[in-house]
Each structure stands twice: as C-alpha cells, then as structure tokens.
Amino acid sequence: MRSSSATLLLGLLACGSALAQVDLTGSWTPRNHEFLTGDGLPVDFTGIPLSEEGRIRALSYSESQLEMVERQCQGWPAFYLVQGPFGLRIWSETDPLKGNVIFYTIGGWEDRAPMTIWMDGRPHPSEYGLHTRSGFTTGMWEGNTLVTYTTHMKAGFLRKTGAPSSDEATTTMRFYRHGDILTILEIIEDPIYLAEPWILSRSFQLSATPQPPVGPPCVSAYEGSVGPTAPHYLPEKNPFVEEMTTKYGVPRDAAIGKPETLYPEYRKKIPPAAP
Amino acid sequence: MRACFIAAFVTLSLGAAQIPAASTAKAFAPIDITGYWVAFVTEDWRFRMITPRKGDYQPVPMTDLARKVADAWDPAADEASGNQCKAYGAAAIMRLAARFHITWQDDNTLRVESDYGMQTRLLHFNALPSQLGERTWQGYSSAQWERPASLKVATTNLRAGYLRKNGVPYSENAAVTEYFDIAPIPSGGQVLLVTAIVDDPQNLRQPFTTSSQFKKEADGSKWDPQRCTVK
Numbered sequence: 039m040r041s042s043s044a045t046l047l048l049g050l051l052a053c054g055s056a057l058a059q060v061d062l063t064g065s066w067t068p069r070n071h072e073f074l075t076g077d078g079l080p081v082d083f084t085g086i087p088l089s090e091e092g093r094i095r096a097l098s099y100s101e102s103q104l105e106m107v108e109r110q111c112q113g114w115p116a117f118y119l120v121q122g123p124f125g126l127r128i129w130s131e132t133d134p135l136k137g138n139v140i141f142y143t144i145g146g147w148e149d150r151a152p153m154t155i156w157m158d159g160r161p162h163p164s165e166y167g168l169h170t171r172s173g174f175t176t177g178m179w180e181g182n183t184l185v186t187y188t189t190h191m192k193a194g195f196l197r198k199t200g201a202p203s204s205d206e207a208t209t210t211m212r213f214y215r216h217g218d219i220l221t222i223l224e225i226i227e228d229p230i231y232l233a234e235p236w237i238l239s240r241s242f243q244l245s246a247t248p249q250p251p252v253g254p255p256c257v258s259a260y261e262g263s264v265g266p267t268a269p270h271y272l273p274e275k276n277p278f279v280e281e282m283t284t285k286y287g288v289p290r291d292a293a294i295g296k297p298e299t300l301y302p303e304y305r306k307k308i309p310p311a312a313p
Numbered sequence: 314m315r316a317c318f319i320a321a322f323v324t325l326s327l328g329a330a331q332i333p334a335a336s337t338a339k340a341f342a343p344i345d346i347t348g349y350w351v352a353f354v355t356e357d358w359r360f361r362m363i364t365p366r367k368g369d370y371q372p373v374p375m376t377d378l379a380r381k382v383a384d385a386w387d388p389a390a391d392e393a394s395g396n397q398c399k400a401y402g403a404a405a406i407m408r409l410a411a412r413f414h415i416t417w418q419d420d421n422t423l424r425v426e427s428d429y430g431m432q433t434r435l436l437h438f439n440a441l442p443s444q445l446g447e448r449t450w451q452g453y454s455s456a457q458w459e460r461p462a463s464l465k466v467a468t469t470n471l472r473a474g475y476l477r478k479n480g481v482p483y484s485e486n487a488a489v490t491e492y493f494d495i496a497p498i499p500s501g502g503q504v505l506l507v508t509a510i511v512d513d514p515q516n517l518r519q520p521f522t523t524s525s526q527f528k529k530e531a532d533g534s535k536w537d538p539q540r541c542t543v544k
Contacts, residue, residue: 069522070372072356084358181461183494210499214506216463216492221508221524223496235498238355239524241508286359287366300354302410302429303535305362310544 059182060215062142065249066126066242069219074121074240077198080278083295084288086201092231093294097276099200102269111256113149115194116172117209120224120240122150125249142177142184147253155186162189169205184213196226196236201295204230218244233297337420338438343462344495346423349536350413350505350527357523361410364478364544373481379516386480388543398541401430402450402474404483404511407491407525412536423456430541436466445470448485464493476511476521478544487513503529 076082083096103109119126127145132138139157146152151172162174173191177184188209196203207228214221219241226236271277282293289308292299354361360369367386375383391399401409411429418424423436436456445453452471459465468489476483492508505527512520 069520071374071522072524073360073372074356085355087355183462183496208499212494212496212506214463214492214494214508216459216465216508219492219508219510219522221492221494221506223494223504223506223524223526225496225498225504227500235500236355237353237498237504237526237528239506239508239526241522241524243522282359286369287363288359292358292362299358299362302352302354302412303537305410308363 059179062184062213062215062220063128063130065245065247066128066220067245067247067249068123068125069241069243070123072240074238075123075198076121079281079285080199081276081293082199082282083197083201084282084292085300086196086295087233087236087297087300088201088295089231089233092202092228092233093296094273095202095231096200097273097279097294098270099202100269100271101198101200105261106268107258107260110258111149112194113151113171113256114198115191115203115207115209116150116153116175116188117191117196117203117211117224117226117238118150119144119153120211120222120238121197122147124150124253125245126220126242127249127251129251143251145249145251146172147250148256149253152252153188155184162187173209182215186211186213196228196231202231204228206230207232220244338423338456338458339417339420341458343458343460344464344493346464346493346495346505347415347417349530349533350415351530351535352410352412353504353526353528354410355526357408360477361408367479369479370477370481373476373521374518375481376514376516376518379482382482382516383480388480391543397543398430398432398450399473399543400475400478401427401432401541402471402483403434403452403454403468404471404474404487404489404509404513405476406430406432406434406451407507407509408476408523412530413527414533414536428536428538431538432541436464448472450474452489459492462494466491466493482516483511483513484515486515487511498528505529 124147128142130139130142133140141157142155144153153172153175155175155177157177167190169190169192171192173188175186175188177186191207193205194203195201207226210225212223221239221241223239282288283290298304370383406427409429411427414426416424421438425434432451434451434454436454438456441455448470450472452468454466454468456466471485471487473485474483475481490510494506496504498504506524508524510520510522
C-alpha cells in the first residue's frame with residue numbers, strides 16, 4: 039500500500055508541466071554516426087530545403103569571410119547543437135521553495151553560446167527584443183518529452199558552408215530520452231531562407247565523463263590575408279558548385295538544396311552511378 | 314486536476330508498459346503511427362539518395378574486419394547470387410529514401426511496408442516464440458509500447474546484410490533496437506522520428522545510432538513499389 043501511495047503521489051506530481059518527467063541533466067556524448075555538419079565541401083547544401091533567396095545567399099558565401107576579424111567569433115545559432123559534433127552538458131536551476139525547474143542550461147562551446155530554456159512560463163520578448171546567437175527559448179513538458187521553442191536568434195547559418203538563416207528563424211526542439219539515449223528532434227522554420235521546415239535529429243549517449251559546460255574562449259586576430267572587402271562570389275559564378283558532382287556523383291540540384299531533392303521520388307531523376 | 318487523479322489511477326492500475334490481459338496492443342496504443350510516411354532526407358543525403366562509392370563509409374564506426382568486407386563489395390556478385398536486398402534489411406531499411414505504409418495486421422501486430430525494396434516488417438506485441446524460424450532480411454521484431462507515448466522495437470534473427478548500399482556490412486548476429494516517436498510540425502503536419510541502434514560487435518566498434526524523420530502523407534497516391542537493386 040505504501041508503494042501504491044508513492045506511485046499515486048508521483049502520478050500527481052507529474053501533472054505539473056514545469057516538473058521534469060525524466061531527468062535530462064548530465065553529460066551527453068554525441069553519437070556522430072550521421073554526417074550532419076555537411077562541411078566537407080564548400081557547396082554542400084544537400085538535404086536543406088532552401089528557398090530561392092536562400093540559395094542565392096548560400097552560393098554567394100565564401101568561407102574566407104571567417105578570416106575577417108569581425109566575423110571570426112560570430113559563432114552559430116542555437117540549432118547548431120544538433121548539427122555540430124560536440125556533446126552536451128545540461129544542468130538545471132531549481133526553485134528552492136517549490137522544487138520546480140526554473141530553467142535548464144545547455145552548455146556552450148567556442149562557437150556556440152550556452153542556451154537557456156525557461157520553464158517558468160514567461161512569454162517570449164516582443165519582436166523588437168534583443169536578438170542573440172542562442173536566441174530566447176522557452177520549454178514545457180509533454181509527457182516525457184521536453185518541448186522547446188526558440189526565437190530571437192541573430193541571422194546566421196543553417197550550415198557552415200554558408201546556407202543562411204535569418205533573424206526571423208524559429209526552432210522547435212523535442213528532447214526524447216530512451217534509457218541512456220537522448221534524441222533531439224529539431225524543426226527549423228525560416229520564412230526567408232527556407233522553402234519548408236527543415237527537420238533534423240541527433241542522438242546522444244549519457245556519459246559519466248563530464249562534458250565541458252563552456253568551450254575555450256574565441257579570440258579574434260588579424261590574419262593578414264583579407265583586404266577591405268568581404269570575400270564572396272557572385273551566386274552564378276561560385277567556383278565550387280560542381281564539386282559534389284565531381285567527387286561524389288551528387289546532382290547539382292541536390293548540392294544546391296532544391297527542396298524536391300529531399301524526397302524519394304527525386305531518385306528517379308538521378309543518372310545511374312558511374313561504374 | 315481531476316485528469317491528474319485519473320492518470321495517476323491508471324498508472325497505478327496498469328503499470329508502466331504492460332498491456333492488460335483482456336486488452337490488445339491496438340486498443341492500448343498510446344500513439345497512432347499508422348498511415349503513409351515519406352522519408353524526409355535532410356541528413357546523410359549522399360549516403361541515402363545515391364549509392365555511395367566504394368570506400369565512402371563516413372561516419373560509420375566500422376571495425377577493421379568490416380572495412381575489409383566492405384572494400385570487397387561486389388554488387389554484380391550480389392545480383393548473381395540473388396542477394397539484391399542485402400541493403401534493405403531491418404538494420405538499414407528505415408534509413409533508406411523510401412515511403413512506408415504502417416497498418417495493423419491484427420490486434421497485436423503492426424505491419425510496416427516499404428515501397429522501395431518492397432519489404433514487409435512485422436512488429437509483434439505478443440510474447441517471443443520459442444522458435445524464431447529461418448533468418449530473414451527483416452528478422453523477428455518484438456514490439457512494446459513505452460508509456461506515455463513511444464514504441465520500442467527489438468529485432469534479431471536477421472540475415473547478414475548491408476548498413477549502406479555500398480557494402481558496409483552487418484552480421485546475422487546484429488541486434489536492432491528502435492524507438493518510434495511522433496511529433497507535430499508547428500506549421501502543419503506530423504513527423505515520425507525513428508531512432509535506430511544497431512549493435513554488432515563483429516562489424517561495429519560501438520552501436521551504430523541514427524535517427525530518421527518521416528513526414529505523414531494524406532494517402533498512398535505517391536506510393537511507388539520498386540524492387541531491390543544492388544546499386
């Protein structure tokens with residue numbers, strides 16, 4: 039009877055949306071068995087449903103921009119935590135009286151700012167509010183799944199190769215914990231640079247080895263190789279646009295992120311592989 | 314609060330994941346994963362939409378033995394020996410660029426069909442039989458609901474196959490664990506997330522873990538059955 043009462047109490051406690059249903063805190067090492075960074079070649083926008091405007095911006099990007107002092111530490115938006123190769127350190131701040139989680143923090147890295155997930159029901163700032171690299175994130179529990187919503191990110195990149203994200207982009211993440219595996223589903227919506235929501239996921243393994251809560255500081259320095267202009271290409275003259283085709287046999291339309299290439303029926307348009 | 318009391322009572326009465334004896338997996342389903350689902354290939358595009366070239370194994374955690382086997386990949390030999398479906402087994406099929414049709418075959422069996430490769434998986438909620446029979450590409454899958462809203466599937470009894478179409482091998486001793494979760498897309502629609510963990514110490518230095526997304530389709534109008542191909 040005692041255990042039944044305890045279970046009943048647990049069931050009642052579980053009804054508060056701000057109360058954790060599962061424990062997400064701790065260190066999580068990435069299972070990097072999916073090639074999500076996509077930064078092997080300069081023009082690899084495969085798997086990204088870019089809008090026409092997004093494609094033009096992406097093809098005008100030159101990675102030499104990262105030599106510019108003002109861009110060396112620009113970092114990546116919050117959604118990079120799923121795409122990037124690093125692990126996660128998650129911790130929480132608890133209300134000392136009520137016992138509920140006020141916020142979670144996902145530690146940052148050199149090129150990604152820490153992310154705070156507010157669990158106390160506060161609203162998002164107005165559309166004129168400050169935009170930051172990590173944006174503003176709120177969360178709530180749906181059963182055993184933590185669901186977060188991020189707004190107010192600075193304009194940045196969907197992928198390191200230059201596929202852009204605007205400051206109107208939003209991200210919904212769902213954190214699924216199955217035993218010692220944490221899978222994060224990420225839905226990125228961007229009315230300017232995406233033709234449809236971009237959906238990604240990555241799994242992490244619970245680890246006894248602590249993941250660092252912060253990365254090394256990014257220190258910018260003049261590297262002496264960039265002149266007074268921002269390195270770029272005219273979109274139709276990007277010299278790397280054929281590399282995915284030459285090296286891997288990926289059709290050009292797929293390499294430049296045309297939305298129709300993300301569906302199985304596109305396979306029929308792909309010429310047979312060379313022997 | 315009343316709903317909370319009811320939920321707590323149900324939790325007390327039923328336990329975490331057990332199906333009541335008088336009930337069925339279908340009646341007890343906490344989520345509905347039936348319907349037509351299309352792979353949304355946002356990850357690993359060049360490994361899934363085309364057959365990668367021999368030697369392009371990134372980033373599968375292969376053992377040295379597995380690499381030797383993959384380096385000897387011979388699609389013509391697979392074709393000649395009737396093994397065209399080696400890359401369509403349960404350890405790999407949910408990562409293929411395909412459409413899937415999920416239905417209830419009976420009250421305790423989910424049926425998962427693929428158009429690409431024309432494969433059928435059966436996810437059994439009944440107790441594991443004492444004899445699993447002949448090994449097959451899809452093996453034997455045991456399913457159970459995980460409260461509050463997930464499906465766990467464990468698959469064994471596989472024929473040896475490929476994790477990728479370019480010959481990355483898994484052995485017949487491989488074990489596959491999968492979790493099926495569903496979520497709404499904020500701007501409309503529904504996504505099915507399948508997290509798959511392939512455990513095969515002979516060929517993998519650590520369990521190979523991928524998670525794949527599928528978008529729900531209204532009907533089967535885009536269903537396009539195609540036989541297995543070796544490339």
